[in-house]
Amino acid sequence: MNEGIESKIESLKDEAPKTKGSFRLFQKNVEAKTESRRKRNKKRIIRRSIVFASIASLLVLGIGSMFFEVKKETRDLSKRFSYNEFRLAENETFKRLNDFKYPEGGEVQRVSPEYEKAMNEFAFDLYSNVESRENIIINPFTSYLQLDLISHGASNNTLKEAFDSALHLSSDERDENFLKAFLTNRDKGSDSTSHIETYNAAFLDNKYVFKTDYLDYLTSRYCEAYSFDIKSPKDVSLMTNWANQRAKEVSISPSDFSFSERSALVFLSTMNFKGKWGFNKKDTKDMTFYTKEGTEVVVPGMKHAYIGSAYQYDGYWSFNMHFYGGYAIQFLTPDKREDDIHTLLKGKNFFFEKEENKYVPKNRQPYHDSLSSLSYIIDVTLPRFKNSNKVSFENAFKAMGLSSVYNPSLSLGNMFEEKTPSGNDLYVWVEESKQTNSVSWDEDGVVASTIEAKNFAAGAAMEMRNGVSFTFDSPFVYVIRDRNNLPIYVGSVDNFK
Numbered sequence: 285m286n287e288g289i290e291s292k293i294e295s296l297k298d299e300a301p302k303t304k305g306s307f308r309l310f311q312k313n314v315e316a317k318t319e320s321r322r323k324r325n326k327k328r329i330i331r332r333s334i335v336f337a338s339i340a341s342l343l344v345l346g347i348g349s350m351f352f353e354v355k356k357e358t359r360d361l362s363k364r365f366s367y368n369e370f371r372l373a374e375n376e377t378f379k380r381l382n383d384f385k386y387p388e389g390g391e392v393q394r395v396s397p398e399y400e401k402a403m404n405e406f407a408f409d410l411y412s413n414v415e416s417r418e419n420i421i422i423n424p425f426t427s428y429l430q431l432d433l434i435s436h437g438a439s440n441n442t443l444k445e446a447f448d449s450a451l452h453l454s455s456d457e458r459d460e461n462f463l464k465a466f467l468t469n470r471d472k473g474s475d476s477t478s479h480i481e482t483y484n485a486a487f488l489d490n491k492y493v494f495k496t497d498y499l500d501y502l503t504s505r506y507c508e509a510y511s512f513d514i515k516s517p518k519d520v521s522l523m524t525n526w527a528n529q530r531a532k533e534v535s536i537s538p539s540d541f542s543f544s545e546r547s548a549l550v551f552l553s554t555m556n557f558k559g560k561w562g563f564n565k566k567d568t569k570d571m572t573f574y575t576k577e578g579t580e581v582v583v584p585g586m587k588h589a590y591i592g593s594a595y596q597y598d599g600y601w602s603f604n605m606h607f608y609g610g611y612a613i614q615f616l617t618p619d620k621r622e623d624d625i626h627t628l629l630k631g632k633n634f635f636f637e638k639e640e641n642k643y644v645p646k647n648r649q650p651y652h653d654s655l656s657s658l659s660y661i662i663d664v665t666l667p668r669f670k671n672s673n674k675v676s677f678e679n680a681f682k683a684m685g686l687s688s689v690y691n692p693s694l695s696l697g698n699m700f701e702e703k704t705p706s707g708n709d710l711y712v713w714v715e716e717s718k719q720t721n722s723v724s725w726d727e728d729g730v731v732a733s734t735i736e737a738k739n740f741a742a743g744a745a746m747e748m749r750n751g752v753s754f755t756f757d758s759p760f761v762y763v764i765r766d767r768n769n770l771p772i773y774v775g776s777v778d779n780f781k
Contacts, residue, residue: 378519403428413679426719548700571584583668668725
């Protein structure tokens with residue numbers, strides 16, 4: 285049903301009038317609106333805020349979003365709209381502003397080593413500064429791309445420098461790699477292998493108009509742009525419906541968004557990832573998982589053995605397990621069950637492995653292999669897992685040097701045509717930044733929605749003569765990576781509820 289609606293919506297694009305530059309612009313009487321705002325603002329300074337969201341579905345499923353408030357009298361219209369309802373709404377207030385076709389393919393487009401390093405540094409900063417909680421899940425990839433899209437609306441050097449610092453890379457270098465990262469993660473794959481789809485969109489209240497240069501920029505980045513009535517329950521539902529059709533495995537509703545009187549713009553991103561791996565259901569047996577509080581939970585334990593390599597650090601282990609198609613998941617587990625993995629990782633950037641810490645099995649000592657090619661048997665027992673949660677990034681972003689984007693005295697006004705009465709750019713700032721994600725894995729693979737050690741003693745890992753065995757029977761951390769080694773999901777397994 286969702287695909288049918290989506291295809292019909294796409295067909296409406298050709299029916300809408302187009303203006304110069306192939307952009308369909310929905311524009312009201314700017315002068316009248318400006319005069320109205322002057323009356324409402326005694327200081328004659330117009331300030332508007334951005335609310336942006338990441339709906340990330342990781343299949344491996346994550347739905348990430350920045351949530352907003354809907355007025356109390358607003359009804360929850362979270363249903364799927366029919367073709368006629370969607371068409372009627374679009375004819376009135378809900379309008380597509382740009383038009384493009386997504387490229388076919390999904391082939392790997394290699395990002396630069398500097399871009400890979402920058403996004404992993406950003407992921408570490410975000411994970412380290414986000415509010416700590418059980419079974420946390422975040423999608424740093426969609427957050428990074430969203431902040432990059434927003435950074436091009438900065439109208440002063442202070443904001444531009446803040447974005448460059450938080451994103452660990454200059455705007456020019458990000459521009460060279462944005463499409464490579466984004467298009468690589470539009471890999472449709474097949475049911476028998478891993479695949480991923482990513483979308484971005486900007487929804488602008490129809491009291492305002494995007495600057496042509498900024499709309500051109502969004503189009504060049506395959507970011508869909510819409511005009512809508514932010515106070516209309518139906519339009520808000522159409523916006524959430526856009527996300528739900530693309531997130532597929534997860535959904536949001538208008539009640540997940542909270543708009544203020546100054547809200548003007550919403551950014552949404554969706555990601556669906558499905559990772560296929562090599563567990564066999566016949567080998568699954570019950571296992572006991574020990575929580576940090578000492579509670580024992582019996583869960584299905586999946587078993588798998590493969591050839592790989594592991595890294596042994598001070599009190600914990602790290603290793604990668606690959607999905608079919610070039611994707612991977614990194615696991616971090618304590619050496620001893622009673623040790624807390626979060627305490628062991630605090631302040632340590634675990635997104636980067638150190639070759640000198642690569643584990644060498646006893647039968648390889650002394651060894652003649654180079655460390656880079658050293659591999660051996662890794663035996664894994666991993667509990668089935670499913671979880672979802674919501675995370676606010678405001679405090680994390682502020683700790684990462686982005687306090688200025690929440691400051692109404694600074695401006696992201698390069699996005700809008702409207703000016704203040706004195707002729708300056710509008711004061712525009714980020715109002716809220718939140719994300720909701722879910723992740724699940726079983727013998728078939730990992731599904732997540734923006735989506736392993738054998739314990740023979742008291743520890744989570746046991747060295748073997750020809751390799752290493754992991755039973756994940758106590759809290760652990762995981763990082764899911766795309767084909768460019770960019771982190772798309774980071775989370776922890778702390779409890780089963």
